[in-house]
Amino acid sequence: MKRFAITAALATVLGASAVLPAQAQESLTLKKIKDTGAITLGHRESSIPFSYYDDKQQVIGYSHELMLKVVDDIKANLKLAKLDIKLMPVTSANRITLIQNGTVDIECGSTTNNLERQKQVGFTTTIFVIGTKLMAKKDAGIKDFADLAGKNVVTTAGTTSERLIRKMNEDKQMKMNVISAKDHGEAFLTLETGRAVAFMMDDALLYGEIAKAKKPGDWLVTGTAQSKEAYGCMLKKDDPEFKKLVDASLTKAMTSGDAEKIYAKWFMNPIPPKGLNLNMVLSDEMKAAYKAPNDKAFE
């Protein structure tokens, strides 16, 4: 048995997954959850209002709440009396690897479902639709992307916004200086301290950053959306059984109206840490996603 384990480990390292016994019928993730009585959830630390820490270091947010609903359904489906929830904070730089290597079973945060990522991980039904826009100081005179020519612009490394703005810079010869910050917090700090005139990111996250700013009244979200993107929860690729269960649970939440209630709680009401209301009305894309849940990437 030990020798098999070593072979398997080597196979993993060398990438020869074919050595492993095919287990197409049984979901490895579900089996693991059943055997260990525990599930590991990936969450973000400061993706307001999707998944973030409140001032007591508890994870909260729209995506997180949906994920907890899914966990309840998994527990019921596996007929488990008790299911331990382990929380694992992930960053945009390590989230894909942590799903791939099995550390995290499911991650609901603010991850865009796109074709490139689909090669490495699986995505559930879309939980949110965003547009990539700009945040700027109200009195800075920035209305749209055209106003950014020749200026410093910040975005977060590893996001679709980073690609879009770099491409736009090249295609339209706008001579912008694009700064890629490590995380949203750092990107906002770059904007706040005047290093950049605008911060390009998913609109919902921009509203989230405003919610924790020193003077929320100073900032606005503006510009024509450069892309529409679908957020999905990430799970391991090639585990259709597990995905089916999670998708069914999310679909139920959306068609039953539960998801919209959760939406209202996080986007239409005051939220921690500062009790600010994001006031983001439900978009047409979101209405469509709730009406006909699907796992299609926009890209």
Added chain:
Amino acid sequence: MYEFDWSSIPGALPFLWDGMKISLVITLQAVVIGIVWGTILAMMRLSSIKTLSWFAAGYVNMFRAIPLVMVLLWFFLIVPRFVETLLDFPPGSDLRLSSAMMGFALFEAAYYSEIIRAGIQSVPKGQIAAASALGMNYAQAMRLVVLPQAFRNMVPLLLTQAIILFQDTSLVYVSALADFFGASYKVGDRDGRLVEMLLFAGAVYFVICFSASQLVKRLQKKYHPA
């Protein structure tokens, strides 16, 4: 000028203290394992058995060639997968702390082994000859004669390395582990007070490391009055 606002610190103290405990735990265990494994590596390196000394030399040079950030990333993202499969661990356990600890311990061992090797070599060769003349074998000579003297000479260097290590624990941010620095950063990010929290973290590290290095200096004076 920037308007400073230190109000997030008092409420965050318990969380910051939790972070400090993680920094201390990682430092302490990396020092202990690092010294033990480092001593073994140093003796292997000085041994007359070629395979052992090559292994030790390869190990030490490899770890000293790679930035600590990269070592920690390897231990966080890649090594656990391998170990899980090898030892049949349940996958998905929260390995952030243990992988950080393992990464640090193995990394620091390479540095400690170099300090210890120099310490062993600082003991005059005649002592080993004298020990064997007294009928001791190599292991006894090492344990009873060479190592006690070598360690006495090395104590200040070993402690200084421990202070460096404590500072380096801030790099575990790569695995989203909330050590003292990570905790300060997270509080700053959450409240939009990064500037204040970074300055606060810097001040705390300075007070701790400066006091510790003054203690080391005193020890040094006590044992080696110049």
Added chain:
Amino acid sequence: MGYQWNWGVFLSPSASGDDTYLGWMFAGFKMTIALSLTAWVLALILGALVGVLRTVPNKTLAGIATAYVELFRNVPLLVQLFIWYFVLPELLPTSIGDAYKQSHPVMQQFLASMICLGLFTSARVAEQVRAGINSLPKGQKNAGLALGFTLPQTYRHVMLPMAFRLVVPPLTSEFLNIFKNSAVCSTIGLLELAAQGRQLVDYTAQPYESFIAVTLSYVLINVTVMTLMHKFERRIAVPGYIGGK
């Protein structure tokens, strides 16, 4: 499991379209070298100066030099970097700070990284230089003074030429450290080797290939520097001392 290995990823055109991913890695490699070398020059100059000051009889000068060394040795590099990059421009007078912050971001990142690495390393260099000077026999200084040299002349003509040759081997290891420490600068967005590696992961979702390539690049830098420094050490070793011929 089922990781799909794809080493060809390095040759595929990058997301910005004008380069391959290998080109990105090479750009990062060049940035790491440029940053480390400039920071090293800074560290050598400041470190030599501060190290000498620590050994002079003037209490004020020696005190300032000691405070400098303690400050930069006792705060983690990562924290220093964040302070140089994010905090310091805020402490400048508003007009100067704003003008600086409007300049090209890569320049700001490079400057903050270079100063941070340079000063951090200079404290360590200073300690080696001080140890080198203190290891010289006392007679050398006295002999210089007895010959009618002033103290600065004694340093300049007698002690320093000797001390610098003695400290080259310990400085080699600081030189190697500066390359490794430069990896920390990816945290403020400077696109050096480690950051390009991370960017590759973001864009291609092929983490293992990227980690391996970055790790091997650092090993390559390390081996090259060690070989060169070893040759240099042998050339300048002082006859009669350990390591000399």
